[in-house]
Amino acid sequence: LNGTAVTSPEANDLEYLTPVTIGNVTFHLDFDTGSADLWVYSDELPTDEQTGHAVYATTDSKLLPGSSWEILYGDGSSAGGDVFADTVVVGGLTATMQAVEAAATLSAEFERDAHSDGLLGLAFSTLNMVKPQKQSTFFDNVKSQLDLPVIATSLKHGAPGTYDFGFIDENKYTGPLTYVDVDSSRGYWTFTADAYAFGDDQISTSLTGIADTGTTLILLPSDTVSRYYANVSGAQDSPLHGGYVFPCDSKLTPFTLVVAGNHSVTVPGELINYAPVGSVSNLCFGGIQAASGLVDINIFGDVFLKSQYVVFDAGSQGGPRLGFANQ
Numbered sequence: 001l002n003g004t005a006v007t008s009p010e011a012n013d014l015e016y017l018t019p020v021t022i023g024n025v026t027f028h029l030d031f032d033t034g035s036a037d038l039w040v041y042s043d044e045l046p047t048d049e050q051t052g053h054a055v056y057a058t059t060d061s062k063l064l065p066g067s068s069w070e071i072l073y074g075d076g077s078s079a080g081g082d083v084f085a086d087t088v089v090v091g092g093l094t095a096t097m098q099a100v101e102a103a104a105t106l107s108a109e110f111e112r113d114a115h116s117d118g119l120l121g122l123a124f125s126t127l128n129m130v131k132p133q134k135q136s137t138f139f140d141n142v143k144s145q146l147d148l149p150v151i152a153t154s155l156k157h158g159a160p161g162t163y164d165f166g167f168i169d170e171n172k173y174t175g176p177l178t179y180v181d182v183d184s185s186r187g188y189w190t191f192t193a194d195a196y197a198f199g200d201d202q203i204s205t206s207l208t209g210i211a212d213t214g215t216t217l218i219l220l221p222s223d224t225v226s227r228y229y230a231n232v233s234g235a236q237d238s239p240l241h242g243g244y245v246f247p248c249d250s251k252l253t254p255f256t257l258v259v260a261g262n263h264s265v266t267v268p269g270e271l272i273n274y275a276p277v278g279s280v281s282n283l284c285f286g287g288i289q290a291a292s293g294l295v296d297i298n299i300f301g302d303v304f305l306k307s308q309y310v311v312f313d314a315g316s317q318g319g320p321r322l323g324f325a326n327q
């Protein structure tokens, strides 16, 4: 059995939410290949933090005795609580004994998010934050039901896309799929590009980072980022806006990763114009920004992933790998 779930962008493609049924309640979760915990807003939160969200009724649920979770994300946001076992359905696929992590505390970033009802982690289960015993991700729990141990993402700019589980949909991409090996030793979908390019200007330096559906932008080393915006007239690193901004009518340089020898994976300039900074200014915020935060890795987030049909292959032909094709 395979499955497909439709995922829909919030405003400015800030995050993509996908319906997930837990018990008999449907939650809209942020599928995150950068983490490995499935957590939901719950009745253990202060009532005001539950308002407007689907809420997990812990009183009707099967507690995992003695288990708890606490997670800190790269952007500094955090959440925590206790753990239940429940039936979780995504795109027609069912995991009967899925660890569902009920949020009892949320950081301000999540309190401000009026749309997401929680997260569904799709990184490797070694990254799961449940103690005393790590729990498996939804993908690991349904993997044996799938034709192939793969998740394929089709995220789009300003339009619904899909998560395919167990199969690769040839109708969703053009040209060949180019595969690159993944180093899953730190629990992420980590890969290395042999080189990269800003437009026609190739830089023969390798770039290692993670394919992360849970991060909005492309986050790179600050010197690389300043080199990119040197090509964009009127661009400036604005402390006021928290990163590089430029006139909204700027023509942005494409960003290309060179992988698997000589295959180019290109993000068109249009996708690197992330969004206007506000309603009165003609400044736009860049889709490539410096990876400040708590993590010291490069992050190929949604701005990167939107240009591609991406196959997160956990080992259909040996080790884990990522496949890229234009969509």
Ligand SMILES: O=C(CN1CCCCC1)Nc1ccc2c(c1)OCO2
Pocket (backbone or CB within 6 Å): 030, 032, 034, 073, 074, 075, 076, 077, 119, 214, 215, 216, 219, 290, 291, 292, 293, 294, 295, 299
């Ligand atoms: O933390 C995340 C992704 N995270 C996914 C779950 C919801 C909250 C955001 N991304 C991220 C990771 C490193 C960063 C960063 C953002 O900003 C600076 O460094």
